[in-house]
């Protein structure tokens with residue numbers, strides 16, 4: 001066990017625990033999207049979970065750090081919040097905010113974080129940049145909405161955990177990056193028809209089982 | 212769109228299959244194998260993606276993910292008339308994007324794609340080195356400068372008439 005301080009609280013937790021997980025388990029909310037508990041190598045791609053750690057010059061993503069004894073962590077400094085707001089605003093600038101018509105409405109990681117960080121879902125100073133294709137129906141059992149996807153990679157991670165060969169992947173690159181499926185998912189155990197782990201892991205409603 | 216392999220492509224793919232064992236099946240061989248296939252077939256057909264996936268014991272979707280990251284790989288066969296629309300700085304300023312859009316609309320395909328009859332493919336390229344002629348396209352090896360929507364019409368029409376003529380001649384023989 002190690003003891004560390006996070007903001008005003010003292011936390012006692014098993015050595016080697018992921019710092020982001022440690023905060024969340026102790027009801028200290030740190031915005032996050034791409035981390036899933038138990039990950040060996042968190043991708044740290046969403047850049048939302050920044051915290052300040054005493055002795056480090058710059059904020060670090062909490063999901064990339066293991067707790068250490070006597071660590072002093074701050075989750076709510078102006079520097080941290082500024083980074084988080086920018087990261088979320090950038091995500092929203094490529095996101096088709098249409099909550100009324102979205103199945104994730106009221107159960108949405110983006111809405112929750114925007115509220116927490118006190119920013120608007122529709123940015124005033126960033127141009128909206130959407131992909132041309134609104135929906136991809138190429139998969140036999142899933143529908144994919146590129147303009148909702150935040151490219152967190154959770155779906156790929158859980159798919160790989162279900163089966164040796166992930167059926168999902170990042171395809172293309174840059175602003176064109178999407179989640180791609182390719183091949184013949186029916187033939188792979190367990191069948192995508194009954195699995196649905198990816199859709200459940202999606203923090204927005206970008207991957208949905210076909211009705 | 213999925214293109215059916217023609218007889219020649221099929222035999223090339225079979226040839227490639229026999230070469231795979233000597234290349235080895237380490238994951239690091241993924242890009243060299245894709246390059247080999249593209250060099251032989253000029254594109255990566257779906258069948259080839261499956262062959263590579265089986266050889267390296269990864270999912271087709273992983274092969275696809277890596278392949279789509281790189282500009283050097285294409286997923287549609289080059290058309291008989293391979294149109295490259297220049298979108299370098301000069302051509303862009305002179306409306307190259309309008310020319311590209313013209314082709315896309317006329318041929319009912321998107322850039323990077325090929326018409327079902329494999330007559331036309333459309334790609335975008337960066338500066339081809341004759342900016343004074345902007346907007347420029349290259350069809351096969353031939354450069355066409357000062358492009359205009361009407362010239363796009365003309366080009367496509369001429370190729371289609373040419374094709375019909377050839378087919379008629381074939382039938383008469």
Ligand code: SF4
Nearest residue numbers: 098099102105108204
């Ligand atoms: S994913 Fe969330 S923020 Fe985006 S449209 Fe749906 S509910 Fe709104």
Ligand code: SF4
Nearest residue numbers: 149150152153155202
């Ligand atoms: S589909 Fe959902 S889970 Fe997958 S990368 Fe996009 S937002 Fe994340």
Ligand code: FES
Nearest residue numbers: 044046047049063
């Ligand atoms: S949760 Fe840490 S960077 Fe995404």
Ligand code: FES
Nearest residue numbers: 297299302338339
């Ligand atoms: S920019 Fe098109 S030829 Fe130079």
